[in-house]
Amino acid sequence: MARTTGSDGEKTEAAIRAAAIDLIARHGFEAMSMRQLAAEVGVQAAALYRYFPTKQELLFVLMLQHMRGLQQASADAQPVAGTPNQRLRAFVECHIRFHVERRHSTHVSNMELRSLSKDNLTAVLKLRTAYEKQLRQILRDGTESSVFDVEDAGLTAMAIIQMITGVIVWFRPDDRLSVEEVARSYHTMTRRLVGADEIQEENHVHAVHELRI
Amino acid sequence: MARTTGSDGEKTEAAIRAAAIDLIARHGFEAMSMRQLAAEVGVQAAALYRYFPTKQELLFVLMLQHMRGLQQASADAQPVAGTPNQRLRAFVECHIRFHVERRHSTHVSNMELRSLSKDNLTAVLKLRTAYEKQLRQILRDGTESSVFDVEDAGLTAMAIIQMITGVIVWFRPDDRLSVEEVARSYHTMTRRLVGADEIQEENHVHAVHELRI
């Protein structure tokens, strides 16, 4: 046999990406074989190489896609000229929503960094660092204008990111809590963590809330 | 060749464990081959099977060792009849010290869960859950006696654990901050996160401090 009826390059590539994210998230990149991936897509292993030259390149593409999506979502969620409190809220809640909605993709991007080649790792880390820089800037701005009380912006940013990314470790879509409830809870904890001014905070929450609805 | 001069079973086993932790942490369990591990130890691959019947069993033993060490360290650090604030401080600082001092071992235990067989995973998760239960209890006790203000003890416990375990992702021993400084910073953030009473807290910090020196 050869080309099958109804075969379509775009659909096949999309199916490969989706199946790869699923398999890598569940079993790990090294543990997933190209034959296993091909079987999941419903195709022979050789067909995968029409779309991705190597297994390594496939992983790299998936991670780039994830990081760009995160950057985009974050940029879209940020208020144009928000206060530090508004920006922090937007960052935290967007981060949690994005990661919960793309659990598998997030798992791949967080757990498989060591499977990247040196150059590809550098490229992905560059995007990641740029993303994290946003949070550091929010913390610094808030501290400067005295709405936050943060000792070390770098350390605090890392602590917050670890905390809010960790949601995907325990959260399941059919949990007793909804994504929105979780996002709100984590935002509350984050606010406390940065020593956000309580009264000012309430105003900001409402302001942002109104903007969103 | 066969048995080498100066060969000693106990030393070889210890060397295998140490090398395995190092290699798995750096490259991942699936990516580490038994031949690679053997080479690191300075031995042939077949020799490994004198100490561990399978690669899977090796991983399992390493994780059990890690979890038991963590349980022990945590138990040793807990004050016999401490206040929630004292217990929280002991838990957080002990956790950070332990994880920073055993970065590689922690990496293995956190990242390679999916490489465990079903039964082995169950056993390791049981230990992990028991450990996390301690923190939930501290949060509940503190909330009950109104020294903490925690909405959801389960969710907050997970958030704290993710945050304080995340230290190993960015912390390096030769960093600008010492382990003790980091532990203190994270404890401060944790206190804020659980809404710990400020004045009472100061007293507790000093009390614990005096106990320790």
Place this chain on the structure above:
DNA sequence: TTGTTAATAAAACGAACGTTCAATTAATTC
């Protein structure tokens, strides 16, 4: 309809994998 291109199958490549087995030597015991 014919020629071209896109998409895939089928088979094969050498290399590496976890693991086993028999042989061999060092250390220990009697």
Place this chain on the structure above:
DNA sequence: GAATTAATTGAACGTTCGTTTTATTAACAA
């Protein structure tokens, strides 16, 4: 010093890996 046990080697097992090559068919354009 002989017998036994502990520790290890070296070679081999069958399997699976990522990848390449070649042939074959579907879809499409002229």
